[in-house]
Amino acid sequence: MLCTKPSHRWNTPFINITFLYGTKSNILKMSKEINNGREVNQVHFDTLKVRNEGAVLFVEINAPPMNLMGPELVRDLVSFIQQAEADDAAQVLVFKSGDADYFISHVDVTRIKENREPVMKLTGEASLGLLFHYLSKSRLVTIAQIEGRVRGVGSEFVLACDMRFAALESAIFGQFEPSFGVIPGAGGAQHLTRLLGRGRALEVMLSADDYNAELGERYGWINRALPGRELDDFVSSLALRISKFPAAGRAVVKERVNAIALPPAEDIRVDSKLFLDGAGTKEFQEVMQAAIKRGFQTREGELDLGRMMGDLP
């Protein structure tokens, strides 16, 4: 189903789009590729690699060593979103990861306040939850293509996307904040409760455990789990398809669906404050220190994070 012919309707001047993305230093990293006869363009941020095809922007997250959501990634996401929204030729964003093991691991717990500051320039409030909320309300359609682990604020990011598709073999989901004694602080509790219902939302948060893609689909955490080898074609094809329909339809559908099902900003603000209050307690710091001793916030240590948190003394 992958559409390989250039779209006539969206016969976008690719080169112009490309120059719109990235800071000056990033533009130097821009490259042009010929991919199966399609002209595509790439532009790099420090932690994002953006490629456009017609009206779709494919965004690869690359924040080694484990795609932590730290200040650099937040800053690049803010810049990218601002530029993409300002570009009339951009219609659909696909987020994927350059790291097969980690989509987004979670927030950098050593820099919780620093992480939030770059959001100020987009929303007027330093809050990751409001950054994600901004994306949910954007005229841009957002699709998360998930391979590897996506936990904590990573899960909250994909929950704020308009759709989520995951690789059956590799995707792992976790909203583990309650194992540290706190609520997910960037909208996760809001989205999970609305998507999964009370019982399953309580289970996944209170267990703070890892969930695979099959169960993620069954519970409604994601739209669908697909075999990894089909995922890329499926999502690309869907994104291109959506991008070709009239923009007016996308706008009105998002507006009306959001009016029913998007968590209110105020609820996200409340959760954010509750998270920060909790993260400031001695108990949180103690759990964090114990977890870090076991390998928390390391690439190797978090391969089996669900088990690690269950085994903490």
Add this chain to the structure above:
Amino acid sequence: MLCTKPSHRWNTPFINITFLYGTKSNILKMSKEINNGREVNQVHFDTLKVRNEGAVLFVEINAPPMNLMGPELVRDLVSFIQQAEADDAAQVLVFKSGDADYFISHVDVTRIKENREPVMKLTGEASLGLLFHYLSKSRLVTIAQIEGRVRGVGSEFVLACDMRFAALESAIFGQFEPSFGVIPGAGGAQHLTRLLGRGRALEVMLSADDYNAELGERYGWINRALPGRELDDFVSSLALRISKFPAAGRAVVKERVNAIALPPAEDIRVDSKLFLDGAGTKEFQEVMQAAIKRGFQTREGELDLGRMMGDLP
């Protein structure tokens, strides 16, 4: 499980019911059948064939060539609903199709305003969405037994029914209005968001694609997908079972469930206006003309409508 014995509790004088349905001209088409020892009665509207069995009315939709929702079908639905509601012996309505390929294809796009007018006499407002909303609030329990394609306003009709069961092999669902740049105008966006959740509702509408019964069940679009050969017995048995329990239980359950989960009439009015606004634009007309050139609104052309809309230039 099909109950073939006449119900003692609902020993309805069939012949009286029969005369209640249909206009004078239709009554001429009335026929009486002996079916497996059960006396059943049939009455025809121009586009509906109504058969009763106990307190259940089985309504077969027959609007050749492809069960488009045009003024005739709307008029007949309005008349039938009025008569069924006025008949104390009627408790459950089962809607099915006389066309194996199309349950209801969609609204006749060449007669959008004309379609709505017959609803005025039922609800005081010329709106298909309010016709469906009226049915959702009715004391009558409604079950959609779906074989073949049900798209656009057809999907909105079955979403307004109290329950939906579909044939695994043949049922195909589509809410394709956004491929024309508009929102579903008769409650579809409201129901889908509440049933499927934000992510899946956005996917099915923004993709405007065809979904089979298996995925329809997984997403919550329908109650269940069943093998086609079992569907008729399953639904008949369920309808007869429900119809035999006390009416007071049906009334109070519908009232309390609707209080939580039925989209408010006001939201349906808003969507209806947004749809009409969109349908009046030049862009909508252009997409419609392009689609009609490819076979839109023809029986043959719409067998694979999802693909057709994706392939439009």
Add this chain to the structure above:
Amino acid sequence: MLCTKPSHRWNTPFINITFLYGTKSNILKMSKEINNGREVNQVHFDTLKVRNEGAVLFVEINAPPMNLMGPELVRDLVSFIQQAEADDAAQVLVFKSGDADYFISHVDVTRIKENREPVMKLTGEASLGLLFHYLSKSRLVTIAQIEGRVRGVGSEFVLACDMRFAALESAIFGQFEPSFGVIPGAGGAQHLTRLLGRGRALEVMLSADDYNAELGERYGWINRALPGRELDDFVSSLALRISKFPAAGRAVVKERVNAIALPPAEDIRVDSKLFLDGAGTKEFQEVMQAAIKRGFQTREGELDLGRMMGDLP
């Protein structure tokens, strides 16, 4: 995954907990067991057997001959909940049944008013729905481990628990009140509509039929259906895992999830009144008498209750 080592963090003085539960007469039945090297304690109410392991209390329901929800079971549940809430060492409650065929059959229909009275001392209102609502809002995390039949008020009890896991082979769910002409009176209609969506909630209540665990999972009635032989280990392990994380996380997550998804007490009051109104009618009494003649409220007669209600004349 079953944690068999004593938890260091929750090194609870078991013996102290034990004395907190049960009335004086019950304490006599207390027994101490050594189970796989874990010291566990047991305390009996007339209809409940409570065993603690760390911060988890395992509650076995034993109200022969069929775990009807009668005044004794209600009284014991009220006492147990009060004592568990007052015990800072208790964090998670697991409810299971001592009867392989019945988890909780349903309310004792011959003692509807008497059943409700013991709730007064907990909530100030004589209402089973408010007892269950109280449990949903409790700081204690509640898990229902379901084997056998759970119908009527039994279903409403497990729906009010924070999570529900059921045995694939034996669990059977029914919300059959509408076959008596009444709404579920203790919150069932509220929970089912929010968890299953409008179509499936209407189906399960209006059909008043039995649903197995596989379909219960597919519809969202329960979190998950598991093979019976795995269920006990799975739930024990989950309960112990949850109980070891900081209490602050459990409290804030339950509070925020409840703010979105817990049915308001006022809606439960309305349903309760509607149920009582219905149960006072001649029609309800007639159905009840007819059902009792067929074996309703007997262990043997209710093995196939769904069929029995469908076969009533």
